[in-house]
Amino acid sequence: MRALTFQGPGEVTVQERPEPELVDLGDAIVRIEASGVCGSDLHIYHGRVRVEQGFTLGHEYVGTVVATGEQVRSVAVGDRVLGCFQTACGSCFHCMRGEYQRCVESRTFGHGSTLGSLQGTQAEMALVPHADLVLRKVPEGMSAEAALFAGDVMGTGFHAVDASGMRPGDVVAVLGLGPVGLCAVQIAKAAGAAHVIAVDAVESRLELARSFGAEAVHLTEQDPRAAARAATAGRGVDVCIEAVGDARALESAIRMTRDCGAIQAIGVYAERAEVHLGLLWLKAITLRGGQANVIGHVDRVLAMMAAGVLDPSPLVSRHMPLDEAPEAYAIYDRREALKIVLTP
Amino acid sequence: MRALTFQGPGEVTVQERPEPELVDLGDAIVRIEASGVCGSDLHIYHGRVRVEQGFTLGHEYVGTVVATGEQVRSVAVGDRVLGCFQTACGSCFHCMRGEYQRCVESRTFGHGSTLGSLQGTQAEMALVPHADLVLRKVPEGMSAEAALFAGDVMGTGFHAVDASGMRPGDVVAVLGLGPVGLCAVQIAKAAGAAHVIAVDAVESRLELARSFGAEAVHLTEQDPRAAARAATAGRGVDVCIEAVGDARALESAIRMTRDCGAIQAIGVYAERAEVHLGLLWLKAITLRGGQANVIGHVDRVLAMMAAGVLDPSPLVSRHMPLDEAPEAYAIYDRREALKIVLTP
Amino acid sequence: MRALTFQGPGEVTVQERPEPELVDLGDAIVRIEASGVCGSDLHIYHGRVRVEQGFTLGHEYVGTVVATGEQVRSVAVGDRVLGCFQTACGSCFHCMRGEYQRCVESRTFGHGSTLGSLQGTQAEMALVPHADLVLRKVPEGMSAEAALFAGDVMGTGFHAVDASGMRPGDVVAVLGLGPVGLCAVQIAKAAGAAHVIAVDAVESRLELARSFGAEAVHLTEQDPRAAARAATAGRGVDVCIEAVGDARALESAIRMTRDCGAIQAIGVYAERAEVHLGLLWLKAITLRGGQANVIGHVDRVLAMMAAGVLDPSPLVSRHMPLDEAPEAYAIYDRREALKIVLTP
């Protein structure tokens, strides 16, 4: 089968790879209908996350089940399914606490031996371990390009809002309007936020946030802190979702958030950084981060998407055939698209 | 001033009453702009709740502050305000746990000595104790008829959803589509319910629920349990809001709710009744009831109304002058209106 | 092997039964070291719960793993283990919400085809499906008679307290001091209850509760309601654990619990009953029941037992060999023992 593989920093290739085969009784094999290119793929593309040469990339996917191990109960051959970007075992310490994102046996598609040596989904077929936990049937009438958001980007946006403890009537700020930030805007609105302040420096992203019902605030040409104060009688926002992943954004988040409020850092931090601990402490803010618990949220996300409460389709800016995936990576790397969907 | 007073079962009169005067330092006096007639008023009208002859009725209100005690800080003379239907002290055992509805000193407007001897608001003026906790400024541009919902009916709908523990993506059923049930439909949708099943036997109410985004199900001509199963792969709804207040509705709620789900009984129960405890237990359902914590929720409700996320105005079916309040009670008693707003 | 089997109401026999064999890859086989006789066994003994003739009874157990399917990771041959009284799959709707007690594939040991046709543990050996979820290693130095509580009675007591939402500093009442009630007393104290009122009519049980730090109150010779008022400045208890399972006990619970408090009904209800809904509603009490989520709690319970924070050993009143199990059932049926431990 054809698959997009990593060759080295800045270099990916579509090449012939062996078709996957069932290994465990809980496995399924999915014939891919569509796969997304995601910001995490760029970490690999840039060489920041190390992946073996020839490893298949990709972790967002929709397709059709073509084989299942005998213990798989929730999906069957012929089902149209979407999948989560990582697997979980369902019975370890973390899974039993519902913390599927920290499952001790978790494997992430398309990230090489760093994250479990599970071949990616930007290919014609993919092996899906723990299919009962990882796969879900695509609700009738849902497009592939929408469905693949449920197992990654929209699930991550949901996590950002859910883990923050946001309650209906809260005022929320979202810093950074990449796909995850934009999904977080949608979810905050859908979950009853009275007001969402969406901050970025790219006008087209601000425009999308505006169309989702947010107050769009330009990072440098406007004043995000003033917007937060204006919307909250000077207190600051109840919840700030930091979807950038750098220390400057965190500093803004600390300043924009009210006393006893919450900051949910969904953007990835990888290093040490200077933090205004004094202000964080004085304001008694709760700071929480980490990868999204997509498996824990996927049923809710799908139900809301099926009901039309959430709709990721405005985020899809390009469709390309799998064979043009190297070009897709280059386009995505130049930030010329929010989400590119690849079709084998 | 003129005020609507109770004279006996089925008999209310507009009569001249002395204007209220400040008593405590936390009091405010409000000149009433609009007051609602509510289902609770009918309990008095029917003689089920005992009220002294000549006592002023009413507990939903919007108006303008005309005097304040010297400790009042959150509102000032001239402010346009709405108020909650009951008062709370802010410092007793229950208030310190945020359970304002069970404040040991709570007084309810317009319910006679049974609930604290606090004269009602269907009058030209009203005394409001603990004004800092009870009153809120009307957000700019909000109509009086909308604002008065925040302190009673919409607050009660909010409570029903909030106390139930509903989470975004849940499937919710609302049994009984009086004003509170209809508000609960709006709030469940606004808080991210993937699907709301709204049950009643009155077509006009079903139509309203439908316009709020619910699946409307006729109590007798359709099959509410089947609707619940159909929306949940046979499991039953995650949350059932019982807004009727009788044992038959509770029985339906128990049957429609999934294992480990929640029933929030917002309809008033007053007596003993046979309950299928065995089924409630087997399904491990959480059953919770009681008056709404309107003071605890009013800021959130107002913020959502100001943002247009909630809109009670479709529920207002009649406007009448205060002088015609006796006729308003008669109309309301015949269930010819969902909400009547009185203007002094 | 020898096993205690059901023959008909009031009649159980030790007979020869085939040894269990591994069926699924997640199974384990345990050589039983000790098994308990439990109140639930009496429901079968009395014929209230229907079980096939010849079916092996028992669901509390400690033993040594003698075989495992190839997917079992958390225990290995030779490990000394205890098990939960029921199984769960780890990946269904309920398991993914942590509601293991309502797993759609749950099977309970020793309850015949009513609860999944899983042979019981009052035998020399037992088959344990989903061993990763159901079994735990016995902490070093813990006796078999203590360890078998973790998977049933102590886990149920833990559930009663945990699901009630009890917080440190609360005042708690426990109605009914069978083994579960007595464990709930221990757990409430261990979890920081400021005061526990333990109610029963049997002096020896009251004495045990007293030794666990509770205020023991005789059901008829003393006044439980007065005790609740005295301990709470008249308000009523924050949490009431109803470990009897009848409507009269529930009525007491409603009267003893404070406004906005919680009743956790851990005693089994099976039928319809008259409930004072009016009072339940007026007091805004949360009522919750259902079987315990033992799988969800077993790690916490074991950790507390290993630390000496919980100690079920005072509840064990008899040890008997498996061959005398019919006599053990008769003794237990006459309520002459709180817990009988059988040794094969």
Place this chain on the structure above:
Amino acid sequence: MRALTFQGPGEVTVQERPEPELVDLGDAIVRIEASGVCGSDLHIYHGRVRVEQGFTLGHEYVGTVVATGEQVRSVAVGDRVLGCFQTACGSCFHCMRGEYQRCVESRTFGHGSTLGSLQGTQAEMALVPHADLVLRKVPEGMSAEAALFAGDVMGTGFHAVDASGMRPGDVVAVLGLGPVGLCAVQIAKAAGAAHVIAVDAVESRLELARSFGAEAVHLTEQDPRAAARAATAGRGVDVCIEAVGDARALESAIRMTRDCGAIQAIGVYAERAEVHLGLLWLKAITLRGGQANVIGHVDRVLAMMAAGVLDPSPLVSRHMPLDEAPEAYAIYDRREALKIVLTP
């Protein structure tokens, strides 16, 4: 009356000051029976927190009510009371969310105009605003030296554990065994922690922690991280209470805490610091800090102290008369005492 006043860094004096008088209707005046010297007093003593010359210090206190404003209901003249270290209004945005520690009108005793210009309690008498929220009756039989912990140090320890989300059966680490850390050890144990690891470099403090049931680990001579791993099968602790207040301790906390665990920073941070955000994020740890919500917790703390579940008396290492308060400050500054109680 005599009062201990601030004169300048390192200099405090007992001098004559006017007796306090009632100002607001919610005020009480308390004749002080005992007042504590606290770590926060040293911040003033060292000049890090600016206080006006001649301002009375102290914020821990027990005494007898000698006058009340007419709105005070919960205490009366003659009552023996303890008080919280700060006041709250009961009706602002934060108070209505139960976040009393961030009340917009909060005033802290003995901290000069920086924190509300409220004279301190190391004096013969003190004015207590919002007495209904701030004061509590001392339970019968409780010593003054124990009671004064409820309104400050033990309340802070309670907050550390409560806000962390610790659940019964968790493994907890406490870094820093000053009075607050030692109280946190007691509370973690009382709230059902299966195991508490207490870390400090002072042997006498470790000894106290050991006597409270903790595993005492020397900061430098032993290996706290290894202890955390050993107690948790290598995972790290569920909850880490950081009671030091510096970035090195926070780094240890991040390393000792398990994935998806919680760090409660109760030690005061005042400045920027480098934090290993990457590790915090990767482990999905929740970090929360801020002053304790003592008013929100005081009833629970008192109930647990009255029940003997908590006992701060081992922390009191010195009693001294108020007149020797300057010497007491010098002793405390040299860390020669954990808690000094002053008697007027």
